[in-house]
Amino acid sequence: MPLLRRLTSLLGPSQAARELQWIKKHALQARLSVEDLVDRRMRDEPLQYILGTQPFGPLDIRVRAPVLIPRPETEHWTIKLSEAVSPTPAKPFRLLDIGTGTGCIPLLLCHLWPKGSVSACGVDVSDDALTLSRENAKAHGFERGPVDLELRNTFQAVRANILDPAFTTSVDPPYDVVTSNPPYIPFHEYLDLPRSVSRFEDPKALFGGPMDGLDFYPAIVKVLTQDGFMNRNGIVALEIGHQQGEDVHKILKQTGKFKEISIWNDPWGKQRTVFAKM
Known part of the structure; x- marks a missing residue:
């Protein structure tokens, strides 16, 4: 199943398109597999843990499980x-x-x-x-x-x-x-x-x-x-x-x-x- 279709089944079309774009960018920068990152997202892992950061004001805060993601x-x-x-x-x-x-x-x-x-x-x-x-x-x-x-x-x-x-x-x-x-x-x-x-x-x-x-x-x-x-x-x-x-x-x-x-x-x-x- 194409990656976008998989994510759409979980997130809906607009959110899936946005997240796939972010995942592809992160995969390219970190030299990771897009497919592996999408697999993680399909297992309900938060996008922030997959990307490794969460914006907080002007700061990019590093995040990883199990530490609470800034809201x-x-x-x-x-x-x-x-x-x-x-x-x-x-x-x-x-x-x-x-x-x-x-x-x-x-x-x-x-x-x-x-x-x-x-x-x-x-x-x-x-x-x-x-x-x-x-x-x-x-x-x-x-x-x-x-x-x-x-x-x-x-x-x-x-x-x-x-x-x-x-x-x-x-x-x-x-x-x-x-x-x-x-x-x-x-x-x-x-x-x-x-x-x-x-x-x-x-x-x-x-x-x-x-x-x-x-x-x-x-x-x-x-x-x-x-x-x-x-x-x-x-x-x-x-x-x-x-x-x-x-x-x-x-x-x-x-x-x-x-x-x-x-x-x-x-x-x-x-x-x-x-x-x-x-």
């Missing part, structure tokens, strides 16, 4: 955050990204904010994610060296688990900004995910708990509100599921530590991010 909605709120907060070389920020995955969030902020205005740390429990985020940092020139004399933004990846009582000892607070795209999909929604997601992307980066998917937010907020973890007027941005805005807003508000809490919608009108100031 457009995450890109949207990351750019919005870059416009809402303004570090400078004179007043630089320390940023912590919890569950960093590919490193896409802190690396895009490193790209968008002025040189020398942010020192970012991404934490994850996955060795695959830590390795990949370090590769992305190096590829985009943000890898933190032993001694940095040049004025630039930097990123380092650290193994740490937000559910571990000793989490704070691994991340060297205080921080000015904390971001996170934690696992937030409840079990009933996880069962309905497309095969391209459930078969290839790490369930630990997706599944947020058996009931409402909110298991990680109380743990994150508990850490953020510890004395000395956040600097004065610290900023928090947490990605959420489309029906979790009010619940996460309540978790933050109940601490009494946040003076400003708002819910940001994504470009499709769904609740996507809770933004708060200490």
Whole structure:
């Protein structure tokens, strides 16, 4: 069966034509077999894993299974955050990204904010994610060296688990900004995910708990509100599921530590991010 016809049976005619064009281009550049790449796509492997990258703002982020593929909605709120907060070389920020995955969030902020205005740390429990985020940092020139004399933004990846009582000892607070795209999909929604997601992307980066998917937010907020973890007027941005805005807003508000809490919608009108100031 011709390649386009095979892909059309899976994707429909317009999407199949676009993907085949991208696959052919990648096969030529990487000296791979177009047929082998199409076979992978027909087994429901995400196109991003096949091509090896995913655009995220102006960055091309390297991706590979099983690390979570960056989503457009995450890109949207990351750019919005870059416009809402303004570090400078004179007043630089320390940023912590919890569950960093590919490193896409802190690396895009490193790209968008002025040189020398942010020192970012991404934490994850996955060795695959830590390795990949370090590769992305190096590829985009943000890898933190032993001694940095040049004025630039930097990123380092650290193994740490937000559910571990000793989490704070691994991340060297205080921080000015904390971001996170934690696992937030409840079990009933996880069962309905497309095969391209459930078969290839790490369930630990997706599944947020058996009931409402909110298991990680109380743990994150508990850490953020510890004395000395956040600097004065610290900023928090947490990605959420489309029906979790009010619940996460309540978790933050109940601490009494946040003076400003708002819910940001994504470009499709769904609740996507809770933004708060200490």
